[in-house]
Amino acid sequence: MLHIEFVTDLGAQVTVDVEGPDKLLEVQRQYGRLGWTSGTVPGGGYQFPLDNEPDFDWALIGARKWTNPDGEEMVIHKGLAYRRRELEAVDSRKMKLPAAVKYSRGARATDPEHVREKADGEFEYVTLAIFRGGRRQDRYAVPGSPRAAAPAASQPARPAPARPQPAPRAAPELEEGTPF
Amino acid sequence: MLHIEFVTDLGAQVTVDVEGPDKLLEVQRQYGRLGWTSGTVPGGGYQFPLDNEPDFDWALIGARKWTNPDGEEMVIHKGLAYRRRELEAVDSRKMKLPAAVKYSRGARATDPEHVREKADGEFEYVTLAIFRGGRRQDRYAVPGSPRAAAPAASQPARPAPARPQPAPRAAPELEEGTPF
Amino acid sequence: MLHIEFVTDLGAQVTVDVEGPDKLLEVQRQYGRLGWTSGTVPGGGYQFPLDNEPDFDWALIGARKWTNPDGEEMVIHKGLAYRRRELEAVDSRKMKLPAAVKYSRGARATDPEHVREKADGEFEYVTLAIFRGGRRQDRYAVPGSPRAAAPAASQPARPAPARPQPAPRAAPELEEGTPF
Amino acid sequence: MLHIEFVTDLGAQVTVDVEGPDKLLEVQRQYGRLGWTSGTVPGGGYQFPLDNEPDFDWALIGARKWTNPDGEEMVIHKGLAYRRRELEAVDSRKMKLPAAVKYSRGARATDPEHVREKADGEFEYVTLAIFRGGRRQDRYAVPGSPRAAAPAASQPARPAPARPQPAPRAAPELEEGTPF
Amino acid sequence: MLHIEFVTDLGAQVTVDVEGPDKLLEVQRQYGRLGWTSGTVPGGGYQFPLDNEPDFDWALIGARKWTNPDGEEMVIHKGLAYRRRELEAVDSRKMKLPAAVKYSRGARATDPEHVREKADGEFEYVTLAIFRGGRRQDRYAVPGSPRAAAPAASQPARPAPARPQPAPRAAPELEEGTPF
Numbered sequence: 072m073l074h075i076e077f078v079t080d081l082g083a084q085v086t087v088d089v090e091g092p093d094k095l096l097e098v099q100r101q102y103g104r105l106g107w108t109s110g111t112v113p114g115g116g117y118q119f120p121l122d123n124e125p126d127f128d129w130a131l132i133g134a135r136k137w138t139n140p141d142g143e144e145m146v147i148h149k150g151l152a153y154r155r156r157e158l159e160a161v162d163s164r165k166m167k168l169p170a171a172v173k174y175s176r177g178a179r180a181t182d183p184e185h186v187r188e189k190a191d192g193e194f195e196y197v198t199l200a201i202f203r204g205g206r207r208q209d210r211y212a213v214p215g216s217p218r219a220a221a222p223a224a225s226q227p228a229r230p231a232p233a234r235p236q237p238a239p240r241a242a243p244e245l246e247e248g249t250p251f
Numbered sequence: 252m253l254h255i256e257f258v259t260d261l262g263a264q265v266t267v268d269v270e271g272p273d274k275l276l277e278v279q280r281q282y283g284r285l286g287w288t289s290g291t292v293p294g295g296g297y298q299f300p301l302d303n304e305p306d307f308d309w310a311l312i313g314a315r316k317w318t319n320p321d322g323e324e325m326v327i328h329k330g331l332a333y334r335r336r337e338l339e340a341v342d343s344r345k346m347k348l349p350a351a352v353k354y355s356r357g358a359r360a361t362d363p364e365h366v367r368e369k370a371d372g373e374f375e376y377v378t379l380a381i382f383r384g385g386r387r388q389d390r391y392a393v394p395g396s397p398r399a400a401a402p403a404a405s406q407p408a409r410p411a412p413a414r415p416q417p418a419p420r421a422a423p424e425l426e427e428g429t430p431f
Numbered sequence: 432m433l434h435i436e437f438v439t440d441l442g443a444q445v446t447v448d449v450e451g452p453d454k455l456l457e458v459q460r461q462y463g464r465l466g467w468t469s470g471t472v473p474g475g476g477y478q479f480p481l482d483n484e485p486d487f488d489w490a491l492i493g494a495r496k497w498t499n500p501d502g503e504e505m506v507i508h509k510g511l512a513y514r515r516r517e518l519e520a521v522d523s524r525k526m527k528l529p530a531a532v533k534y535s536r537g538a539r540a541t542d543p544e545h546v547r548e549k550a551d552g553e554f555e556y557v558t559l560a561i562f563r564g565g566r567r568q569d570r571y572a573v574p575g576s577p578r579a580a581a582p583a584a585s586q587p588a589r590p591a592p593a594r595p596q597p598a599p600r601a602a603p604e605l606e607e608g609t610p611f
Numbered sequence: 612m613l614h615i616e617f618v619t620d621l622g623a624q625v626t627v628d629v630e631g632p633d634k635l636l637e638v639q640r641q642y643g644r645l646g647w648t649s650g651t652v653p654g655g656g657y658q659f660p661l662d663n664e665p666d667f668d669w670a671l672i673g674a675r676k677w678t679n680p681d682g683e684e685m686v687i688h689k690g691l692a693y694r695r696r697e698l699e700a701v702d703s704r705k706m707k708l709p710a711a712v713k714y715s716r717g718a719r720a721t722d723p724e725h726v727r728e729k730a731d732g733e734f735e736y737v738t739l740a741i742f743r744g745g746r747r748q749d750r751y752a753v754p755g756s757p758r759a760a761a762p763a764a765s766q767p768a769r770p771a772p773a774r775p776q777p778a779p780r781a782a783p784e785l786e787e788g789t790p791f
Numbered sequence: 792m793l794h795i796e797f798v799t800d801l802g803a804q805v806t807v808d809v810e811g812p813d814k815l816l817e818v819q820r821q822y823g824r825l826g827w828t829s830g831t832v833p834g835g836g837y838q839f840p841l842d843n844e845p846d847f848d849w850a851l852i853g854a855r856k857w858t859n860p861d862g863e864e865m866v867i868h869k870g871l872a873y874r875r876r877e878l879e880a881v882d883s884r885k886m887k888l889p890a891a892v893k894y895s896r897g898a899r900a901t902d903p904e905h906v907r908e909k910a911d912g913e914f915e916y917v918t919l920a921i922f923r924g925g926r927r928q929d930r931y932a933v934p935g936s937p938r939a940a941a942p943a944a945s946q947p948a949r950p951a952p953a954r955p956q957p958a959p960r961a962a963p964e965l966e967e968g969t970p971f
Contacts, residue, residue: 072808073805074254074794075803075804076803076804079290081276082289082290082291082297083255083256083275083289083290084256085253085254085269086253086255086256086806087252087272088252095799095803109802109804110798110804112802113802114901114902115901117801118870132801150293179295180367180369181295181367182294182365183365185901185903189900259455259470261491261492262469262470262471262472263435263436263455263459263469264435264436264469265433265434265449265455266434266435266446268432268433330473359475361475361545361547363474363545438650441671442650442651442652442653442657443616443649444616444650445613445614445629445635446614447613447632509653510653510658539654540729542654542725543654543725614794619815619830621816621837621851622829622831622833622852623815623829623830624795624830625794625795625796625809625829626795626806627793627812628792628793719834720907720908722834723905
């Protein structure tokens with residue numbers, strides 16, 4: 072038995088029982104569609120593989136897509152709108168970073184210090200998620216997405232092992248030239 | 252089975268078992284009427300749709316309405332009084348915000364830094380809730396409110412699905428003119 | 432079923448199962464007498480009605496009365512002694528506050544910033560509890576106190592509803608003259 | 612049923628079910644011997660009665676005794692060594708403190724601000740535990756210690772009440788001459 | 792019954808039930824291979840015995856080995872890459888430290904203050920783990936490692952006690968010359 076802790080759309084702290092590890096993402100999707108979130112956004116934002124960006128299921132982190140009145144693609148998370156930005160690959164002597172897509176917003180007065188990142192000048196921003204490198208994980212896709220592999224239903228009917236399987240992850244953030 | 256974590260009116264940390272997701276708001280109302288709260292007030296305050304303001308059920312967040320000796324409408328939350336303020340719509344080149352109603356109080360010496368907001372001069376305040384934009388959600392209303400839709404009792408008697416349904420939410424806070 | 436989280440007299444984090452909401456205060460008294468506490472002291476201290484001060488059951492918050500070698504009445508909470516102070520009513524143009532009794536101590540080097548309050552000069556102090564205004568709640572009294580109403584045992588024998596009842600609370604802290 | 616939350620020797624957060632309050636210290640000893648800890652060290656360190664110092668069971672807080680290569684008695688807690696210091700009684704006009712034994716170490720760069728205490732000059736230290744005043748509690752002693760009272764086994768065989776009993780505690784820290 | 796709290800690779804807070812203390816490391820390995828972590832990295836990093844470094848099972852803390860494009864051995868933990876460094880023994884008048892292996896990375900803007908350590912100049916870094924001194928613990932090794940002792944399967948078939956056994960730990964960090 073598993074138990075997942077959420078913060079609801081009303082800000083309440085609620086734990087939901089989950090039958091097994093293979094049901095976990097399903098429960099996250101189900102409550103994430105209501106705007107419930109689990110855990111805090113990691114400093115610098117969630118990291119996902121770039122190939123997951125086109126059909127990423129934002130419900131997994133309690134967010135949803137939204138098109139603003141100017142027709143821009145945005146993502147809403149806990150009532151705040153994050154703008155989509157494409158970052159080109161960096162290949163300098165000091166830094167090597169593959170291309171990425173980043174969802175971020177301007178910092179607010181009530182954002183704690185450790186989530187703020189500096190941009191040009193005095194401008195500060197907060198990142199929700201960054202998609203960069205790595206290998207695509209179908210389990211992160213919107214269910215039924217044409218890009219995702221055949222669903223579980225098409226697999227042989229033998230009982231799946233409850234034991235979760237290791238999965239590829241996003242490319243680690245690399246810092247070249249650090250002195251240690 | 253769900254489990255909701257409260258801080259009681261005596262400051263104790265108490266978890267209450269809840270039979271299913273459809274009973275959650277009922278349990279929040281029941282204990283909220285005692286002044287029990289779940290989770291922390293989000294930085295910048297709770298965000299609700301403006302159309303929920305007239306009959307909002309403050310028990311949902313452990314608060315209650317109160318009229319002060321001068322006849323002003325206020326809301327009490329964890330022993331502190333918040334004053335009701337109407338904010339006009341903003342429609343400038345830098346910012347576009349629909350009309351709102353805000354409940355706030357002056358900051359106290361013991362308020363942590365991340366909940367304080369700056370007003371004119373050195374004055375700082377703390378927001379409990381802001382009602383702005385969005386689409387009304389009947390489930391946030393005081394039970395039996397004439398403005399709310401027909402209650403569940405008038406629906407067909409077939410067992411309701413335990414699975415919660417997605418719901419419209421308050422309008423996201425938009426920042427126009429941010430450089431990313 | 433309820434579950435209450437304590438910090439024991441040895442600093443351990445322990446959760447205790449409670450049969451129902453009507454047993455909660457009993458469990459708090461039982462473990463509070465051992466010096467176990469639940470939750471953190473609110474910034475600015477617990478707020479209780481003034482009429483509860485004479486026979487307040489300090490075990491409810493894991494504290495106990497203590498008379499120091501100089502014969503002064505004090506309260507011990509988590510190994511630290513708080514001194515009793517009577518505050519006169521304030522009725523000025525800027526502030527209106529009813530009479531109160533406060534239990535406080537000088538700040539220690541290891542007290543976090545958000546619990547410290549400024550007094551005259553550079554002196555800082557920390558408040559455990561303040562009793563001010565409000566309507567007396569018998570359930571906060573030492574069991575068997577002559578001032579408390581007839582105990583539950585003298586009530587008719589029909590099963591009490593498990594649902595907790597709303598209760599009067601301490602007077603909210605009012606800030607007159609705040610500009611919002 | 613009780614549940615105690617530990618941080619294991621590998622830093623994992625693990626909760627252990629405990630049959631009743633009378634089994635709690637036994638479970639703390641059992642896991643404490645593995646270096647598991649529950650809760651955080653209180654600011655200024657744990658407070659215990661002075662008479663418990665000679666045979667204190669350090670396993671209760673996940674620590675253990677250790678003699679360093681120079682033959683000094685130390686205590687290891689979460690991989691850090693604390694040195695034993697005897698403090699003489701203070702009896703001045705400003706401060707009255709009974710004799711004590713303190714276990715402390717120099718502050719490290721990664722210690723948070725609220726656990727650091729100032730010594731002479733710029734030197735800062737962190738206290739694990741201070742033994743001062745109070746009345747000895749046999750339940751804190753190493754099981755089988757000759758100084759401890761007769762063990763439970765020698766008591767009459769009637770079932771012990773599950774309800775825990777109030778116990779004497781360490782002398783509170785007194786601040787003389789505070790202006791409130 | 793035990794319960795271990797994880798943060799999943801998606802940042803969710805999930806608790807997993809564990810049958811008994813003897814199954815705990817197995818569960819940590821199983822979920823750690825997915826990048827799930829339990830608890831926070833201690834300030835200054837995890838401390839392990841030096842002899843555990845060659846075949847340490849990084850899954851125990853939700854990390855994994857990774858060789859970067861330049862052929863360097865690194866460790867990935869929560870999407871960040873840590874570089875391996877060998878530290879020579881220190882034997883000066885002020886400090887005595889045995890040889891060690893350290894895994895660390897440069898500090899990022901969003902790292903909280905208490906995990907940052909100062910290096911030369913203004914450079915700051917964050918340590919994931921340090922292997923120094925102590926006595927090797929086979930239970931920390933990759934299962935099936937040739938350096939590990941014979942596995943449990945080769946032991947007599949009598950039921951193992953559920954009670955966990957004390958185990959040797961890494962050498963404590965010693966500060967010579969501290970004035971207390």
